[in-house]
Amino acid sequence: MKKSFLLLSILAAISVVAAEAPGAQAAFEKPSESVAAPENFAFDSAPGQQAVLSGEKFEFQTEVSRLMNIVINSLYKTPEIFLRELISNGSDALDKVRFQALTDPSALDANPNLNVTIAVNKEKRTITITDSGIGMTKQDLQKNLGTIAKSGTSEFLETMAGDKADMDLIGKFGVGFYSVFLVADKVRVTSKNNNDDQYIWESTAVNDFTIAKDPAGNTLGRGTQIAIHLKEDQVQYLEDTRLQELITKYSEFINFPIYIRRTKTKLVDVETTAEKAEPKDDSDDSEEAKVEEAKEEDESKKEKVSVTYEEDDLMNTNKPIWIRDPKSVTAKEYDEFYPVLARDPTAKAMAYSHFKAEGDVEFKAIMYIPNEAPKDLFQRVDSKYANVKLYVKRVFITDDSTDFLPRWLGFLKVIVDAEDAPLNVSRETVQSSKSIKAINKHLVKKLFDLLKTLSKDEQKYNDFFSEFGPSLKLGALEDRSNVKKISRLLRYRSSHNDDFTSLENYVSRMKKGQRDIFYFAGATVKEIKQSPFVESLLARGYEVLYMNDPIDEILLSQLTNFENKNFQNVAKSNLNLGDEDTNADTEKELETKYAPLVDWMQATLLKDIEKVRVSNRLTTSPAALVANDHGMTANMERLMEGQARQNREAMMHKFMMSQKKIMEINPGHPLIIGLLERVNRDPKAFEQDAHFQEMIKVLYDITLVRSGYNLKETVKDFAGRVENMLRINLGVDPTAEATFDAPQAEPRDKEEVEEEISNREDLLKADDEKPGMISAEELNRMMKEFTDNTNPTADEVKPRVNVEDIVAQAEEELDAEGSTETKEAVHDEL
Structure with a gap:
């Protein structure tokens, strides 16, 4: 009984301490063994044709076909979401195998390191995403990627058609995987579960898919590899910078390391075969000379050669400190995390609050007050502002909602991580207005608590009010429910x-x-x-x-x-x-x-x-x-x-x-x-x-x-x-006027006016010249000025160089060497 209770306690706490678990930290420090990307992608067939993979074919369920049509054409706002969904699925698989390893340590024998690796092949237009998670059996591939529970699918399709907005669809469907078809025309999934052989699932998102045992055998050890053949108009995702941007945006705080495999070059020393040197008379050589000769011979055997190799670079180095107990986070860690949240390496915060909210929606959050007010704070007060970043299980969801905080708090920087937020099926917005109001209520309450604490330090609070006082005053005008609280902060x-x-x-x-x-x-x-x-x-x-x-x-x-x-x-x-x-x-x-x-x-x-x-x-x-x-x-x-x-x-x-x-x-x-x-x-x-x-x-x-x-x-x-x-x-006459004898200006001579008109025509012609071009006349004039300025005056004339004297001197030196052929060659050169 005690053992069972202990096990349950461990399982309940694993999601809280995941970021601090030794295994997780070790995974960030050491990547797993390199898993090769598929050489033959089996994507040689023309678009719309069947995949080359030969195996057992299955028809998609009717609901799944309809679902993929919705996903591809109307569900997601932007195709870039596919990378977030696939990395999230990989993270879930890694969580499952780590959870399994608590009761069965042998689950990690095939690969003790837990991470996600992304590789790109620009020539084949492919992206490969590999995780060392729990993997899928053949049955799992067929069930998870080809079918969805009848009742659940029907509900989903009804929801999409009936404009219902109160369903939490995440977790009931595998729609996240299907987002891959936003950018891909063909997909191959290779997976290895500890309880089965390695299998391949392949589809073009048309009508069917193929499952076959991998002829290459167990190349993954354990985990899943998703190989994506991109559409012609989606090649932007082959660029490292674009992939890194999306990982930073959506998956920066995933519990497991995310690597991008990059091709690099470096110079290395290699030994070469040295030619045999002419024998020398050793009678006149000293011992020191022999040692020096040996060193030169060793150095002559080495040369620098450029070598190309592949290396996995870690993308998500920042840790999600908000999931930890506030007592375990140091002030330095809070200060270092703020520039990450603000996306500004020079940004600083004057105060912060780390808390957990419970109620209609449970979430953990860190709220920061910046050191300075944004310069455009009140210029953008009527537009959207990204001051609240919503995460669900450390996966970025959105920052474009103005409902999480009232606009007068647009200066705050907040990160919210909700474990069970009621999201819509595409995970891009929160569906329940009740949940949004609950988040809003908690954040505003914590802001007042933070300011109350800050006001105990008079100098600090005065600095805050100098920067953000107008925001509080705007709040007193707009937020009538909190006007009394705000008035005490003025x-x-x-x-x-x-x-x-x-x-x-x-x-x-x-x-x-x-x-x-x-x-x-x-x-x-x-x-x-x-x-x-x-x-x-x-x-x-x-x-x-x-x-x-x-x-x-x-x-x-x-x-x-x-x-x-x-x-x-x-x-x-x-x-x-x-x-x-x-x-x-x-x-x-x-x-x-x-x-x-x-x-x-x-x-x-x-x-x-x-x-x-x-x-x-x-x-x-x-x-x-x-x-x-x-x-x-x-x-x-x-x-x-x-x-x-x-x-x-x-x-x-x-x-x-x-x-x-x-x-x-x-x-x-x-x-x-x-x-x-x-x-x-x-x-x-x-x-x-x-x-x-x-x-x-x-x-x-x-x-x-x-x-x-x-x-x-x-x-x-x-x-x-x-x-x-x-x-x-x-006693001055009020009607008297000032006297001033003003000299009259004379009109210009006719010749002066004509000269000005002529000069104006020259300027107009110059304006018509193309940028960077000058006329031949202008070039000649400039060359003449240059020549006149560089030619020395009579006082500055230097002794001229006599070429004939130089040639004669060179010939005398050649005669002294006694080489007729060399003399003739050098003479011709001179």
């Missing part, structure tokens, strides 16, 4: 200090009687600090949140409150500081006192503003323009105006520019006090005092700019108004 600069602060910390610092969370939105923090809208609040000791992200104001208009504290935009007209009741009498007195000035200003600015009123929010600025409760602040108007221009919506742009604001004046500012005194001197002289009207308009323009709005008129009009005020103050 961070803003504030008047409290220059660091980020959370909304939770802001609430904890609120003053006595403060009911609202005060904020102001602008282009930069520096601009916000200098705004007249924050003056009074800062003077009274209130904290103001500085929001310089374009999405902030839109977000808070939707968020409305945090912990029952409303958000109050200090640029809006309904600003409540909490002391309105205590200052009511004072404010009423000021309104009465400044009523004449308010009337004058409203009459002057009637076309530009909604109204003028005495302010309780200003301390150092003379005036400010505020939006009404339902109007747009300067920041919002700038954003909307830019959007209107970008979309060329003239009506929207016109509407934005026509919105009137409320002008608030500071009753304690000297400029406003001076204007009041001017009005009180003659309250009825409004229409006659043009200079005073001009001052009011200048004040409005200045206030417009200081409040963050754009000038309603042109800059020229604004500058002209200021200039006019300067003229009046200096």
Whole structure:
């Protein structure tokens, strides 16, 4: 009983520890013995004819023929899937023999190494995929590759015809193998099982297949070899780079080594037969000279020769660390795995979470937060993004679904491995929307857990928010079910200090009687600090949140409150500081006192503003323009105006520019006090005092700019108004014009114009010349310039070389050697 329980425990754990099993690791370190690719492929017959293999023929079941027709013509999105399916089948066969070896170690005697090897023969247009798995008997070949259970096939065909989408078809059919006919016109499967001889299955995916005992005998030892004869239009899969790309994409994390057999060359030393040397007189040779002569003789017997050989290169070196216990994975391993997942060798992650999810769908996953936000993060927010890679039993399925995570989490990099995901028959998409929602729910929950942990390190979390804060804000707008969780993760600069602060910390610092969370939105923090809208609040000791992200104001208009504290935009007209009741009498007195000035200003600015009123929010600025409760602040108007221009919506742009604001004046500012005194001197002289009207308009323009709005008129009009005020103050006539005696430019001579026209025609001719070509005239001119520049001047002339002197000197040397024939030959050469 104890032994049975122990065995069951081992079997249950094998899928979990497979990647760490010593046998598996050893298989990655040492490939199996080289298995030869079939020399005679038996694919010499013309397309559409029977295979050459002579053996027992079988007819495909009707359902299988229909199934293959669906597979080949409509099931898979891309032909490249065939390699993933065949490698996955090989991996399953390797798992089975390793599982069998737990109770019967002799199962591995024929070949203890477990791996998959891929070989290519470009001349024969073939690919051979060999695994050292459990192999198939003759009966298995007939059953697995020629028939499918009647009920299962019928269900499958009904599903394909009836648009049902809730069936888990994987594991019930051998449709993965039939994907080979996406790229092949002929296929041969050679297989050896420990319980049978080696057999061959061969078909052209027409109507029948042939099974025969392999006349070559047991060449595999154990396992299966699938030989594929490619269609003429599928030769791209004969290229090593293409095969390696597909293995990396789909099968990188298979538990077993995957090798590509490559033909290589290298230089080796080989011995050659040395010619017998002339006998020498040894009387004058020293012992040292004899040793040196022997060394030279040995070296002369060796030469470099190019040798061609085959070698298996390992393709899947990366390990699937997500299937391991998180406690057994080191931080270094997590850091090294992220560039693999991101497909960027320089990529780094700032945080990660390794977890197992249980429920409707069980899966293991690793979630990474990148060190930097992608540059196109918000440019591709409405398009597909491959941030979640779905694997099933370490086989890549898809990364093109946007449903696994909401789009505001498009910056995450996640790998999900589900053991029993309900996939469609082609394994390219998840069928069950319920399962997708379950994965989505788990991933979002783990993201919040990860950020909560990260926020304990204030500096790290601030770095995260600097990169991905806009993503969280987008989430608060879109993901209403998680808006409260997201709001606790938001961070803003504030008047409290220059660091980020959370909304939770802001609430904890609120003053006595403060009911609202005060904020102001602008282009930069520096601009916000200098705004007249924050003056009074800062003077009274209130904290103001500085929001310089374009999405902030839109977000808070939707968020409305945090912990029952409303958000109050200090640029809006309904600003409540909490002391309105205590200052009511004072404010009423000021309104009465400044009523004449308010009337004058409203009459002057009637076309530009909604109204003028005495302010309780200003301390150092003379005036400010505020939006009404339902109007747009300067920041919002700038954003909307830019959007209107970008979309060329003239009506929207016109509407934005026509919105009137409320002008608030500071009753304690000297400029406003001076204007009041001017009005009180003659309250009825409004229409006659043009200079005073001009001052009011200048004040409005200045206030417009200081409040963050754009000038309603042109800059020229604004500058002209200021200039006019300067003229009046200096006693200069407002109508006087500047004097300037401008010298007149002279027309060009007729000859100069004609020369320019002539030069233009030459340029046009040159433009018509072909690239890289020059005319004969241009070449002659260039050669002349080169000759002139390289010929030495009189001062630079060097002694000329006399050829006759060189010949005479050479002849004297030949005469000294006494060889007449050599002399004549060299003379002719000279």
